[in-house]
Amino acid sequence: MAKPRRVGxxxxxxxxxxxxxxxxxxxxxGHAAVSSRQVAKAAGVTPALVHYYFSTLDDLFLAILHRxxxxxxxxxxxxxxxxxxxxxxxWNALRDPRNTGLLLEFVSxxxxxxxxxxxxxxTAQRIRSxxxxxxxxxxxxxxxxxxxxxxxxxxxxxxxxxxxVLERSIGMVYGHDxxxxxxxxxxxRIDKA
Amino acid sequence: MAKPRRVGxxxxxxxxxxxxxxxxxxxxxGHAAVSSRQVAKAAGVTPALVHYYFSTLDDLFLAILHRxxxxxxxxxxxxxxxxxxxxxxxWNALRDPRNTGLLLEFVSxxxxxxxxxxxxxxTAQRIRSxxxxxxxxxxxxxxxxxxxxxxxxxxxxxxxxxxxVLERSIGMVYGHDxxxxxxxxxxxRIDKA
DNA sequence: GTCTATAGTTCGATAGAC
DNA sequence: GTCTATCGAACTATAGAC
Numbered sequence: 322m323a324k325p326r327r328v329g330x331x332x333x334x335x336x337x338x339x340x341x342x343x344x345x346x347x348x349x350x351g352h353a354a355v356s357s358r359q360v361a362k363a364a365g366v367t368p369a370l371v372h373y374y375f376s377t378l379d380d381l382f383l384a385i386l387h388r389x390x391x392x393x394x395x396x397x398x399x400x401x402x403x404x405x406x407x408x409x410x411x412w413n414a415l416r417d418p419r420n421t422g423l424l425l426e427f428v429s430x431x432x433x434x435x436x437x438x439x440x441x442x443x444t445a446q447r448i449r450s451x452x453x454x455x456x457x458x459x460x461x462x463x464x465x466x467x468x469x470x471x472x473x474x475x476x477x478x479x480x481x482x483x484x485x486v487l488e489r490s491i492g493m494v495y496g497h498d499x500x501x502x503x504x505x506x507x508x509x510r511i512d513k514a
Numbered sequence: 515m516a517k518p519r520r521v522g523x524x525x526x527x528x529x530x531x532x533x534x535x536x537x538x539x540x541x542x543x544g545h546a547a548v549s550s551r552q553v554a555k556a557a558g559v560t561p562a563l564v565h566y567y568f569s570t571l572d573d574l575f576l577a578i579l580h581r582x583x584x585x586x587x588x589x590x591x592x593x594x595x596x597x598x599x600x601x602x603x604x605w606n607a608l609r610d611p612r613n614t615g616l617l618l619e620f621v622s623x624x625x626x627x628x629x630x631x632x633x634x635x636x637t638a639q640r641i642r643s644x645x646x647x648x649x650x651x652x653x654x655x656x657x658x659x660x661x662x663x664x665x666x667x668x669x670x671x672x673x674x675x676x677x678x679v680l681e682r683s684i685g686m687v688y689g690h691d692x693x694x695x696x697x698x699x700x701x702x703r704i705d706k707a
Numbered sequence: 708g709t710c711t712a713t714a715g716t717t718c719g720a721t722a723g724a725c
Numbered sequence: 726g727t728c729t730a731t732c733g734a735a736c737t738a739t740a741g742a743c
Binding site: 350351353354425428429431432433438439441442445446449450453468469470472473474475476477479480481483484487488490491492493495496497499500502503506 | 639680685693696
């Protein structure tokens with residue numbers, strides 16, 4: 322028997338505010354800065370109200386993961402459909418700490434929050450495979466070489482974005498410019514194919 | 515005007531044990547699992563003794579960073595001097611969570627421990643630039659193309675290693691094989707040049 | 708060098724009033 | 726829907742005995 326406790330509605334404005342505030346806290350101060358007290362303070366409410374909407378902190382994290390992955394997948398779709406340089410647009414999105422930094426905080430949080438680990442792996446895989454499906458045809462059309470399969474190329478682009486967001490967060494940027502230049506040559510060759 | 519408190523000697527066997535235990539905790543359970551209590555329990559001593567050797571937890575983290583970076587730099591040097599496939603050897607070292615996983619935990623820890631941020635950036639940069647200095651000549655000799663400068667190539671290799679260690683920690687491996695294959699083609703071309 | 712004991716803090720989560 | 730009040734737990738760090 323779980324917890325038959327009261328839980329706030331999904332449409333609540335307060336609930337949305339709590340999600341916004343928590344997401345910002347995660348990106349700016351790391352997942353460890355997320356506590357019911359810190360979230361409450363930043364949102365201008367009491368800690369108890371946080372627990373009213375999200376019984377446990379895991380629930381809060383999972384709600385953010387769900388909301389963010391949904392909007393990110395939609396964003397990816399739009400990029401590819403409406404943009405004439407979809408690889409470049411995706412690359413720019415990946416370099417944004419609002420996206421990749423948040424994802425990396427989730428990976429880090431999953432270390433001690435086993436409840437989100439499985440959900441996170443599934444989400445990360447869905448995002449990655451969506452990238453491959455949407456951009457794969459263009460990558461293949463560019464004919465960069467046998468090893469540059471869609472999955473390999475997308476993996477490479479994500480890896481460099483990870484590295485840059487991570488290292489930049491501590492103020493280490495050695496090699497970033499040259500690494501980015503290398504990736505951008507690939508990207509431009511694909512976008513222009 | 516700091517703290518004129520007693521501090522254990524650097525040569526102490528207990529001190530070394532505490533460093534070993536903490537390092538293992540960081541790799542296996544994440545930096546958040548490191549508390550004076552958890553370290554003490556894993557080492558079979560009392561929390562107060564941890565503070566005897568390391569006044570603050572920041573001191574403990576910094577001591578590990580210092581010890582580990584020293585041994586890692588020596589290891590890199592040996593790889594290049596004694597191994598006939600230094601790029602492959604470095605790649606294998608980077609894929610080991612004992613190395614890259616620990617570094618990533620430090621990056622994550624630096625989020626809330628500003629005291630280690632600067633030291634970490636300096637250490638990461640020294641490791642990276644050492645890789646470039648030691649392996650750069652071989653990379654240039656391989657003539658992979660203008661964009662494949664030593665710094666760009668090393669950055670790429672590190673990025674993919676980061677990604678694999680990170681994602682593997684949550685059980686996400688999509689694209690890893692193909693991404694690794696791509697890197698290994700580069701590596702082998704460099705090692706055989 | 709190692710311990711016991713403890714002060715002071717922050718946290719997750721709940722009960723129950725309004 | 727939001728609050729006050731609170732329990733119990735884990736944490737950092739210190740003082741001081743042995």
